[in-house]
Amino acid sequence: MPSAIKVGVIGAGSATFSAGLVRDICLQRSLAGSHVTLMDIDEDRLAPVHTFAQRYAAELGADVTFDMALDREQALGDADFVINTAMYGGHDYVEGLRERTEDRGYYRGFRVEQILNIRLMLSVARDMERLCPEAWLIQAGNPVFEGCTAMSRETGVKVCGICHGHYGCRELAGTLGLDPEKVTAQAIGFNHCIFLTHFECEGRDALPLIDEWVARDSEAFWRDRRPGYWDNQMARAAVEIYKLLGLFPIGDTTRKGGWWFHTDLEAKKRWYGEELGGFDSEIGWSEYLRSLDEEVSRIHEAAADESAKLTEAFPPEPSGEQHLPLIDALVNDNRVELQVNVPNHGAIEGIPDDVVVEVPALCSARGIQPYHVGRLPDLVMVNVILPRLLEAERWIHLALRPDARMLMAIILEDHRTKSYEQAEQFCREVLARPEFGEVAEEARHAAPATEHQR
């Protein structure tokens, strides 16, 4: 018998994300009778998504209802699940900020907007404590690592971050000539910072095939291939990270890597592909934004055209995202292994329990039970995982307890910072921006130097 639930989607104006989610929930017959509130602060972006959802369910004859909301209370009230895909200011804001940050010597920006995103996530989680304290929060918007860690620490809400980056294992398998369906893989760490520890194909260790591919095929692969903007799993940077650390980076992990991959477009082209310079170069990222715009237009136009058959333009197939499988597992005790972001609680050795890690977990009516995955090798722990954790702690601290000194520390730590003055100026400029007004105001009240000892 199906279980009817209430789902609230925050930031539902993200048309591509929501279209996938709508499709998935309409297909999830075990959740028949459910209701979804689509919430966004931007009505122009939200309304077409709501229309799309209603018409898609009707076409498919799915027993799911949708309403839309501009305020959060309506989405969170009585919710069993909240999916948060909101992004502070949207892509336009980030692009504008990036441009001004580049003027200060930070090629491709600094991501200071993370502070605002973590604060946005926290305010959603705090509202949930009040309005739906028993609900699960499925965090889709970034930064998943910092945000989920902050929310788990600061609220009593059950938080799980979900990302599709780990599917990079399938691409790896395909490139090695394996059938992705026959491969099992374990990639662990933090969101966007996961490493392949186990890789088996029909019961046989497939890790040695990576070394073989690197030695024999990789150069030809890079020479002959014209990578798309989404293409980083098998980039030269991924192999170099593998050589430096001994474990293969999976999914978005490769996008970051070290500072030396990102000094300029030339470096990006060398490490991520001649044509685009990877996902995050000025070329790759514009391609991504352009394709995103195209898809949004396609959804908006389809929603506006009452004669359009939505299930033809958007075939009723599962998106492959884990959100609905997770909800189904928790609600209907459908026991599945998913890749989740939840507090560590000993899953990865050497990481505090209150840090959110990305690991495989059994999901069922019992909840989310991460597998104990043991230790990562020293090279990975000391050079990537623990430094990444410190970076996260700085951003989290900055979001929770704004302090210009912590922002200075983040800026000074960045390899692109060439002088103390550059850091001081950039720090001042960030805090002077209107959207950082609240942060700057709180920072003015940060503990004075010697306060903690008293």
Place this chain on the structure above:
Amino acid sequence: MPSAIKVGVIGAGSATFSAGLVRDICLQRSLAGSHVTLMDIDEDRLAPVHTFAQRYAAELGADVTFDMALDREQALGDADFVINTAMYGGHDYVEGLRERTEDRGYYRGFRVEQILNIRLMLSVARDMERLCPEAWLIQAGNPVFEGCTAMSRETGVKVCGICHGHYGCRELAGTLGLDPEKVTAQAIGFNHCIFLTHFECEGRDALPLIDEWVARDSEAFWRDRRPGYWDNQMARAAVEIYKLLGLFPIGDTTRKGGWWFHTDLEAKKRWYGEELGGFDSEIGWSEYLRSLDEEVSRIHEAAADESAKLTEAFPPEPSGEQHLPLIDALVNDNRVELQVNVPNHGAIEGIPDDVVVEVPALCSARGIQPYHVGRLPDLVMVNVILPRLLEAERWIHLALRPDARMLMAIILEDHRTKSYEQAEQFCREVLARPEFGEVAEEARHAAPATEHQR
């Protein structure tokens, strides 16, 4: 009744260190009847120290005997205490290495010799396990932090690192116009990385006086003063670190600070004093080496001149170093508070138990009992203490389990590294140096990429 003990001094050819130690042990009447073996691999440096020691004891009528040894077994056999002040290759070696490293873009060197020093310390501790397993090892040579952590982890020897950097608290007190004798201070962290958490003068909190001095007197202080090479406690860099972290850095802590203090001589002059650019600039360091040479000549000449009255040239006053007070406390149950470097065991929260921290401890016949000092503020933990720990872990790993990848990680992490090629070249060059032959050989057998999972 005095307790006669046997002390072995490794690297006793360091004349200035040994002259202080000889004076201290001759003055320590509670250890009358003791014997000291002075050991060094360089007989030309060792013999004058031995002569100095014998004549000094005779002049003073101290009941202490000395012999000298070129091999370690003689110094360690039956030892109750081993004091290790040895330094791989000595200052000449380090200066030569520094010069060649500067050619590669690393102003003032890279300190890769740390690997050799940690390995040297470990080999002493391993010999002690065999020859004097019950003895205490007092580590004086650098790097104290990495070396003591590695030795405590890898051997069963009782290790305590001793340094005089924390006496910077006295200089701070004096600068603020306080009587250093009336001040109590707590400065904690890692060796050469300690921060003032408590500072009281006759029972009153003296921390606010720092803020007053910074606001009112610091600029005049820096303008009027002609600092000596040893002068970093009250440098502009110290105050800037204080502003960034909220706790005042003590002693050698200021010498490191952030990369931005050390980009070139101009930066060093700005932050550490116009004249010399601080202890570690090319000017300050030559001054230091010159004064060291002078003192060594003075000791050598005094030892060679049989008519010289040593107790006149080297008055019989305690050096102020903690080595003899520590030995006396452990042997004779003289209960004193000393600043020690021992495994954490919960003294500082948030640091693993097997990491050696610098904290105050009660020293007595019971052993060394560090005080529980609690948490350091986030700004200090996340921006200095934990990054410094990761740096230490890299060097320790490199010394214990040489791996070119770990050396690459250290080089790439350095803010002075401008490109991946520079790092690769420097890494290759280090491992090609003859004194790194053993390290390079072991590195060739480092675990292959995917080995750990098998």
